[in-house]
Amino acid sequence: MTLKERDKKHLWHPLTQHKLHPETIAIVKAKACTLTDEDGNTYIDAIASWYTCMYGHCNPFITERVTTQMQQLDQVVFSGFTHEPAVKLSEALIAILPDNQNKLFFSDNGSTSVEIGIKMALQYHFNHGDKRSVLLAFEDGFHGDTFGAMSVSSLSVYNGPFEDFFLDVKRIPTPNGDNHEAILNLLEKLVLEHDIAGFVYEPLVQGAAAMKMHNAEGLNQILKFCKAHQIITVADEVMTGFGKTGKHFASDYMDTMPDIICMSKALTAGLLPMAITSCSQDIYDAFYSDDMSKGLFHGHTYSANPLACTAALAGIELLQSDDIQQNIQRISAAHQQFNARIKNHPKVKTTRQTGIIFALDLDIEMERYGNLRDKLLVFFMDNGVFLRPLGSTIYIQAPYIITDSELEKVYKTIENALEIL
Numbered sequence: 489m490t491l492k493e494r495d496k497k498h499l500w501h502p503l504t505q506h507k508l509h510p511e512t513i514a515i516v517k518a519k520a521c522t523l524t525d526e527d528g529n530t531y532i533d534a535i536a537s538w539y540t541c542m543y544g545h546c547n548p549f550i551t552e553r554v555t556t557q558m559q560q561l562d563q564v565v566f567s568g569f570t571h572e573p574a575v576k577l578s579e580a581l582i583a584i585l586p587d588n589q590n591k592l593f594f595s596d597n598g599s600t601s602v603e604i605g606i607k608m609a610l611q612y613h614f615n616h617g618d619k620r621s622v623l624l625a626f627e628d629g630f631h632g633d634t635f636g637a638m639s640v641s642s643l644s645v646y647n648g649p650f651e652d653f654f655l656d657v658k659r660i661p662t663p664n665g666d667n668h669e670a671i672l673n674l675l676e677k678l679v680l681e682h683d684i685a686g687f688v689y690e691p692l693v694q695g696a697a698a699m700k701m702h703n704a705e706g707l708n709q710i711l712k713f714c715k716a717h718q719i720i721t722v723a724d725e726v727m728t729g730f731g732k733t734g735k736h737f738a739s740d741y742m743d744t745m746p747d748i749i750c751m752s753k754a755l756t757a758g759l760l761p762m763a764i765t766s767c768s769q770d771i772y773d774a775f776y777s778d779d780m781s782k783g784l785f786h787g788h789t790y791s792a793n794p795l796a797c798t799a800a801l802a803g804i805e806l807l808q809s810d811d812i813q814q815n816i817q818r819i820s821a822a823h824q825q826f827n828a829r830i831k832n833h834p835k836v837k838t839t840r841q842t843g844i845i846f847a848l849d850l851d852i853e854m855e856r857y858g859n860l861r862d863k864l865l866v867f868f869m870d871n872g873v874f875l876r877p878l879g880s881t882i883y884i885q886a887p888y889i890i891t892d893s894e895l896e897k898v899y900k901t902i903e904n905a906l907e908i909l
């Protein structure tokens with residue numbers, strides 16, 4: 489029996505309605521940008537396995553460092569203990585984060601990093617004796633699948649059974665260059681009516697909303713407004729962090745810095761699951777007290793796992809290398825040329841790009857997991873390119889080490905796909 493047949497017996501996959509989508513593909517190997525399945529077919533991983541393995545799969549620079557580390561110290565409790573991989577990672581990460589970030593809190597995935605950001609924002613006010621219970625978020629945001637993260641995400645069909653249990657969240661539109669004044673007016677109204685504790689947002693690019701992009705100047709104005717009203721700003725950089733937007737963090741495009749930043753995905757270069765919520769000294773100080781109960785009583789068993797910290801540190805070293813920085817420039821420039829080639833195609837409605845993130849909307853109505861979208865997905869896979877369209881949006885977010893010829897194959901396959909629709 490093949491792996492994909494044996495899979496059906498016991499496995500339950502994420503984001504899958506198994507009755508409608510019973511088939512999986514069994515991947516047996518990944519190297520650089522190539523995935524290989526059990527039948528020997530290969531696929532270019534043009535979305536870096538959900539934007540994680542940005543330095544390529546099984547990158548030897550990272551795997552060797554982790555191999556060495558795993559013979560030295562595998563796992564230890566992070567309450568009361570510390571270790572070199574966490575200390576070194578903290579020094580390297582604080583050095584590249586926006587200047588006001590000064591403390592790191594560990595967890596295991598993007599959703600928990602957001603959960604912690606929300607708890608920090610709520611307890612910040614609580615510890616100051618100022619009980620605020622409402623959160624602010626963008627329309628169409630996505631922040632993860634745990635309850636706090638689901639609450640600040642925009643309501644989707646998948647959240648139906650849980651909506652009654654959500655936190656109280658008010659929504660504002662994303663700034664598009666024309667609506668900044670309207671957003672500020674709305675914010676003025678919201679702060680009069682509600683005690684707003686924090687603003688949770690994906691800076692510049694909203695990933696799961698199909699790579700929707702918004703205006704940095706407008707976001708900066710919103711962040712300034714939040715600062716003026718002691719609304720804690722929580723930048724969810726789980727997708728945008730570590731070079732995707734052309735700078736180390738999307739937050740680097742605004743001069744108003746967030747109070748809290750959530751990181752995961754590319755943090756560990758796709759090797760191991762880990763997340764970090766960073767914050768400013770001001771946030772940390774609100775928890776620093778002779779009173780035990782003012783501490784942040786949140787902790788995951790695998791917090792700051794030494795192997796994951798080692799992978800993250802190696803990833804940050806790669807990110808800062810000339811080689812990777814040049815690759816980011818190269819891919820951004822290639823996307824611009826592809827954009828010129830495809831933007832006037834009759835089946836293309838709009839295109840957009842920030843750094844190495846490129847997206848195009850088809851001028852065709854499609855359900856997020858509908859038949860036409862499935863047809864597109866199957867076409868890509870049959871042609872050896874792993875792309876996962878989000879409804880009628882096709883996006884590319886390939887590893888930084890993708891070669892020019894691989895990139896051209898991705899572009900060409902997208903162009904060919906337009907012909908079968």
Ligand SMILES: *Cc1c(COP(=O)(O)O)cnc(C)c1O
Nearest residue numbers: 597598599630631632695726727
């Ligand atoms: C993927 C993602 C999350 C959730 O991360 P998980 O590791 O899947 O829990 C949160 N926020 C953003 C912006 C994401 O892209």
